[in-house]
Amino acid sequence: MEKLYQIALTNVDGVGSVFFRQLISYCGSAESVFKTKTDRLLKIPGVGKTIVEGLKKKALLADAEKILKEAEKQQVQLYFSTDKNYPSRLKSLYDAPSVLFYKGNADLSHFRSVGIVGTRQATDYGKKTTQELVEGLKPYNPLIISGLAYGIDISAHKAALENNLPTIAVLASGLDVIYPSQHEKYIEQILDKGGIVSENPLGMQPMRNLFISRNRIIAGLSDASVIVESASKGGSLVTAEYANNYHRQVFAVPGTLANKASEGCNKLIQQNKANIYTKIEDLIEALNWDSQINSTNTPKINDLDLSLFTIEESQVISHLRQHGEMQIDELSWQTQISINKIASLLLNLEFQGIVKAMPGKRFGLK
Template sequence: MEKLYQIALTHVEGVGGVSFRQLISHFGSAENVFKAKTDKLLKISGIGQTIIEGLKSKNLLANAEKHLLEAEKKQITLLFSTEKNYPSRLKLLYDAPAVLYYKGNADLSHFRTIGIVGTRQATDYGKKITEELVHGIKPYNPLIVSGLAYGIDIAAHKSALENKLPTIAVLASGLDIIYPSQHEKYIEQICQEGGIISENPLGMQPIRNLFIARNRIIAGLSDASVVIESASKGGAMVTAEYANNYHREVFAVPGTLASKYSEGCNKLIKQNKANIYTKVDDIIEILNWNIESNVESQSKKTNSTELDLSLFTNEESQVIAHLRQHGEMQIDELSWQTQISINRVASLLLNLEFQGIIKAMPGKKFGLK
């Protein structure tokens, strides 16, 4: 029953990811949101008459029930941001979608994820780099994320399938509308090896602003986004901007000055908004994917269990305990897990680093010494 109210809440005009979580956090459940009195709703920041009127819509619950039944019929899973099975990387983000529609078999919180994006007008050079990149990172078994578009996107998905790697296609439409339709022939295999995902309800047609929103999900699901080829403006550049805002790594493939579709990559590198990508080792080193170093890290993690947490403040103990349990973590992930503000976590990490307890790691991560 709660799932019914949750999907109904996402259909209310004006309710986005932030207000969805805010309302449920305040009232305890989506059902309680619908039962709340107007005066109590108005006390919540950002909640106005539009949302309140939407909550009173007569057909809202009936339409939500039809939507749930249709999703179940099509074997589509609904993942809500308030639930444990929601992708862990997205859950950290302030603008995470309230709900994700998902069909497939991949673990959306996979240990390693890479987003690969680029122009729809991919050159042979771009496609070759994409294929070499995916093949090169195969030993690390990452999840490959892209947007199913022409050019670099579909080259990334196809390379992942050829290399037996899981791949996720993030759609700008409902999952029942595959765009472009020419790529529908890949969907069955993608779902077998990975999956398709969207924040848009079933029946939603792809329109311009949805493609822009889709790019933030690609960036949010990925430890790093690799821009293979791009003009100075375009979807891949938007993805890179989101990744930078989320404090995720960005890589860009340099190209010839004569190529229009290398302008964006060269621009990202020039503005220090992306690491230069010249070979697969660049990604392995910066993301600390080296297998031997991971083994060494696990050994050090074991030794760190000897730390006496009573010697530290409560907040320091929380940070140490999370690093002990989960290994290397990014600062925004630590902030989310400990529920300590990101500025405060940054200060705690600096103090612990001075004490020789933790160390900064490649890929903007921190780990115990």
């Protein structure tokens, strides 16, 4: 029943991803939002007559029920930002999608993930670099994330499939509207080894603004984003911008001055908005994956006696045991410990030799 109200809440005019979480935080649940009296709703910061009137629309619940039934029919899973099973890398982001529609077999919280994006007008150099990049990542078994577009994106998905790596295609449409349609032939393989995900409801056609929103999900799901080729202006640069805002690693593949498809990448490097990518070791070293090459998809658990630590320290250690390396803001969100407090805890645990700090404000157990 709660899912029904969650879907309905996402469809209320004026309720975006941030306000969705805020309303549920104030009222306790999505169902309570709809059942809270008007005078109390109006006391919530940001709530005005438009929101209140939107919540009273009778068609909302009926429409939400149709969405749930169609999702069930098409075997589509729904992840809400307030759910425990919501992708861990997105959970702490200020603009995390209120709901994700997902279909596939891969874990969206996979232990390692790399986003690979680029221009639709990819050159042979870009396609070859993408292939070699994915091949180099194979020993680390990461989730390869891209946008199913022509050029670099589809090259990344195909390389992942060829190397038996899970791959996720983030769509700027509903999951039942594959764009471009020419790539529908790859969907069955992608679903088998990975999955497709979107914040857009089933039936939604791709629109220009949805591609921009799609790019933030690619950046958010990835430990690092690699821009293989990009013109001086393009969606890949937007992905890099989001990744930088999320304090994730960003890499760009350099190209010759004569290659127009490399202008964006060269600019990112020149402006210090991306690390230069010249070989696979550049990426592995930045992500500190060298020490984990023999790991499985889940981090190793140390034999630490948690009774020797404070309650909050034990909470941090347990969380890192379960989820592996995490960004500090993500760890703060999931443990519900303030960012200032958790920074102090991590520093103390680092001094004790329990925790290690890594680039991108990430922390993990030693």
